[in-house]
Amino acid sequence: MKELDIFPLELHRAGLSMGGKRVLKDIDCQIGARPQKTFVIGPNGAGKSLFLKLCHGLLQAEEGTVHWGGVAGKDARLAQAMVFQRPVMLRRSALGNIDYALRLRGIARAERRDRTEALLKRTGLGHLAKVSARALSFGEQQRLALARALAFTPLVLFLDEPTASLDPAAAHLVEDIIEEAAVDGTKVIMSSHDLGQAQRMADEVIFLHRGRIKEFRIASDFFAAPKNDLARDFLEGKPLWWRRRSIYRNGGAK
Amino acid sequence: MDAFAAAFAAAGDLILSADAGLVEIIALSLEVSLIAVGLSALIGMPLGGLIALATFPGRRAIIVVFNALMGLPPVVVGLVVYLLLSRSGPFGVLDLLFTPTAMIVAQVILVLPIIVSLTRQILEFLWIDYRETLRSFGATRIQCLATLLWDGRFMLVTALLAGFGRAIAEVGAVMIVGGNIDHLTRVMTTAIALEASKGELALALGLGLILLAISLVLNVLAQSLRSLGETWSLA
Numbered sequence: 001m002k003e004l005d006i007f008p009l010e011l012h013r014a015g016l017s018m019g020g021k022r023v024l025k026d027i028d029c030q031i032g033a034r035p036q037k038t039f040v041i042g043p044n045g046a047g048k049s050l051f052l053k054l055c056h057g058l059l060q061a062e063e064g065t066v067h068w069g070g071v072a073g074k075d076a077r078l079a080q081a082m083v084f085q086r087p088v089m090l091r092r093s094a095l096g097n098i099d100y101a102l103r104l105r106g107i108a109r110a111e112r113r114d115r116t117e118a119l120l121k122r123t124g125l126g127h128l129a130k131v132s133a134r135a136l137s138f139g140e141q142q143r144l145a146l147a148r149a150l151a152f153t154p155l156v157l158f159l160d161e162p163t164a165s166l167d168p169a170a171a172h173l174v175e176d177i178i179e180e181a182a183v184d185g186t187k188v189i190m191s192s193h194d195l196g197q198a199q200r201m202a203d204e205v206i207f208l209h210r211g212r213i214k215e216f217r218i219a220s221d222f223f224a225a226p227k228n229d230l231a232r233d234f235l236e237g238k239p240l241w242w243r244r245r246s247i248y249r250n251g252g253a254k
Numbered sequence: 255m256d257a258f259a260a261a262f263a264a265a266g267d268l269i270l271s272a273d274a275g276l277v278e279i280i281a282l283s284l285e286v287s288l289i290a291v292g293l294s295a296l297i298g299m300p301l302g303g304l305i306a307l308a309t310f311p312g313r314r315a316i317i318v319v320f321n322a323l324m325g326l327p328p329v330v331v332g333l334v335v336y337l338l339l340s341r342s343g344p345f346g347v348l349d350l351l352f353t354p355t356a357m358i359v360a361q362v363i364l365v366l367p368i369i370v371s372l373t374r375q376i377l378e379f380l381w382i383d384y385r386e387t388l389r390s391f392g393a394t395r396i397q398c399l400a401t402l403l404w405d406g407r408f409m410l411v412t413a414l415l416a417g418f419g420r421a422i423a424e425v426g427a428v429m430i431v432g433g434n435i436d437h438l439t440r441v442m443t444t445a446i447a448l449e450a451s452k453g454e455l456a457l458a459l460g461l462g463l464i465l466l467a468i469s470l471v472l473n474v475l476a477q478s479l480r481s482l483g484e485t486w487s488l489a
Binding site: 053056058074077078080081082084088090091092100101104105152 | 383384386387388389390391392393397401405
């Protein structure tokens with residue numbers, strides 16, 4: 001899959017509504033193959049997951065456009081993979097989960113076996129290959145979901161807060177696998193509200209707030225001196241203005 | 255009370271001696287019901303799955319119709335199939351009336367809505383869980399359906415059991431389209447009705463006990479299979 005060039009990802013005035021509410025608004029950005037790791041950060045409800053799903057093609061823009069370097073939607077989707085915050089395990093063994101996903105893409109049996117074995121080993125799940133995927137711990141399931149996504153040898157790997165529910169050790173293992181994938185040339189687009197993780201891993205940052213991109217910069221510049229007031233408040237751990245208003249109204253801490 | 259006990263004793267004798275007439279009736283009952291459930295599953299499971307996955311105008315109406323059809327009165331189905339298969343009916347030329355095939359047709363009509371509705375419910379629930387992951391894999395709609403049917407197989411046993419329960423216990427439709435002809439279309443339920451009306455309680459009770467036992471054994475087997483599958487896959 002790595003020979004196909006689908007970059008850049010271009011969103012032009014893209015918007016999305018859900019239940020009559022506009023959840024993504026006027027999204028304008030261009031994401032290239034480099035730098036390797038783009039982080040999407042922002043407070044809860046900012047639209048991070050929706051942004052990733054829109055880019056991956058799981059959601060269709062109601063306004064504006066989303067284009068992958070001129071490559072048709074279906075071809076572009078097949079060059080990508082996504083890992084969700086809550087891993088969905090098929091009712092099969094760990095090995096069966098990867099093998100079946102590859103079978104859906106028409107990969108030959110020998111190739112499937114090689115990729116599956118290699119990825120289970122790489123993610124430290126080799127000894128659990130025959131165990132039911134749903135019997136694995138949450139951390140192991142998330143690593144399996146990553147292995148399953150990487151089995152497609154994607155050009156782009158979308159990660160929707162993959163470590164949000166993991167303990168530090170499990171999160172560290174997942175981060176290592178992501179770093180390895182990036183070193184191997186996979187473009188990583190990951191959402192997170194773990195600022196420490198974003199500072200450690202991100203090459204560039206998209207800061208989202210209430211469905212709009214407020215800042216899109218190289219990570220080191222963003223974390224050193226964010227230009228946007230909301231981004232600055234977010235990095236300093238302050239309640240953002242619309243939250244502050246509701247807290248004051250309810251007589252909470254000032 | 256003595257007559258009741260005597261009937262039970264006679265029923266026991268019939269079962270233990272594997273009475274040829276009894277065995278023939280049981281075999282035909284199982285054959286008709288299992289074929290009807292099998293055919294209904296072949297049609298109903300993919301159909302239920304498609305309704306679960308698809309979004310199209312009128313989907314809700316179709317769901318309501320299938321749910322309503324789960325309570326179809328068997329005698330009405332029997333009457334309609336009778337009219338369709340009778341010599342003056344549109345399918346009279348097939349000469350199927352008063353044959354086991356006619357009984358299978360009637361049972362398929364009764365069982366199909368149950369399997370479609372339960373399959374739709376089960377797979378719709380699973381689809382909520384799987385939708386984004388399978389779409390992210392690039393799975394086609396047919397691949398999604400096949401995945402859901404396979405991964406939901408242990409839950410779908412419930413749909414098959416409900417269908418089999420409806421088929422094996424049904425009397426009205428098979429009586430009308432089968433005619434309860436000895437050695438040809440007599441099944442357990444029609445035989446029980448006939449023997450009871452004649453006052454031959456031994457055979458009626460024997461068949462009744464066997465009918466209960468078959469339902470019980472099949473349910474135990476299905477539940478064991480389901481539990482085994484769920485233990486393995488933690489479904």
